[in-house]
Amino acid sequence: MKSFIVFFIVLFSTVVQAETMYVSDIIEITVRTGPEIGNKIIAMIKSGEKVEMLKPEETENDWLFVRIANGKEGWVLRRFLKSKETDGLILERLKKKHNVLKNQAVSLIEENKVYKKKNKKLNSELKTNKEMSDKIKSSYETLKKESAEFLELKSNYKKASSKLIEQTKKAEKLEEELTSLLLHQNIKWFLSGAGVLLLGFVIGFSIKRQRRRSFLL
Numbered sequence: 101m102k103s104f105i106v107f108f109i110v111l112f113s114t115v116v117q118a119e120t121m122y123v124s125d126i127i128e129i130t131v132r133t134g135p136e137i138g139n140k141i142i143a144m145i146k147s148g149e150k151v152e153m154l155k156p157e158e159t160e161n162d163w164l165f166v167r168i169a170n171g172k173e174g175w176v177l178r179r180f181l182k183s184k185e186t187d188g189l190i191l192e193r194l195k196k197k198h199n200v201l202k203n204q205a206v207s208l209i210e211e212n213k214v215y216k217k218k219n220k221k222l223n224s225e226l227k228t229n230k231e232m233s234d235k236i237k238s239s240y241e242t243l244k245k246e247s248a249e250f251l252e253l254k255s256n257y258k259k260a261s262s263k264l265i266e267q268t269k270k271a272e273k274l275e276e277e278l279t280s281l282l283l284h285q286n287i288k289w290f291l292s293g294a295g296v297l298l299l300g301f302v303i304g305f306s307i308k309r310q311r312r313r314s315f316l317l
Contacts, residue, residue: 119153121166121181131174135163142174151181 128146132139145151151166154173162178 119183121151121153121164121183129176129180131166131168131172131176133174135161135165135175139175143168143170143172145169145176151176153181 128144130141131143131145132141134140145168149169151168154165154167163175164178164181165173165175166181167173
């Protein structure tokens with residue numbers, strides 16, 4: 101039971117005290133079964149690979165006990181490890197970032213070309229629409245002017261029509277009056293002529309009668 105508790109404490113302290121380290125800028129280093137050059141090599145790790153430092157209190161001189169990426173545990177020389185990323189890793193990350201940015205730049209350039217074409221097309225359509233708008237505006241102004249002239253002509257026509265109707269009524273009235281006057285005048289002349297004829301007949305008859313009386317005497 102005591103040994104189990106000790107094992108649990110050691111395991112817990114290992115998890116808590118684990119620290120990420122990086123293999124320094126060299127080609128490869130060895131991971132051994134013990135903290136000596138003569139111990140068996142259990143793995144080879146390359147520059148930039150991550151390792152977890154275990155049991156820092158159990159370090160042996162220049163050796164550190166670590167766990168590598170595949171889960172194996174062993175000893176490596178301290179001088180080949182560093183707590184910060186290596187220049188190679190930083191350079192590699194920057195290269196990847198550069199490639200991503202480069203691809204993004206290429207994509208943006210292509211998009212920019214597409215947008216330029218669209219912008220050119222839109223400018224052309226805008227120019228055409230402006231010309232059409234100017235024509236429509238000019239036609240509208242012409243129509244507006246002609247409409248104003250038409251309304252004026254219509255108003256003048258209505259006034260002239262009204263005046264013509266009024267004058268026509270006056271002419272008809274005058275014609276009626278003239279007709280009536282001529283009728284009265286004809287009747288007057290007729291009556292005058294008839295009176296003259298009647299008077300002449302009476303005078304003639306009277307003269308005849310007087311002559312007849314003179315002849316009898």
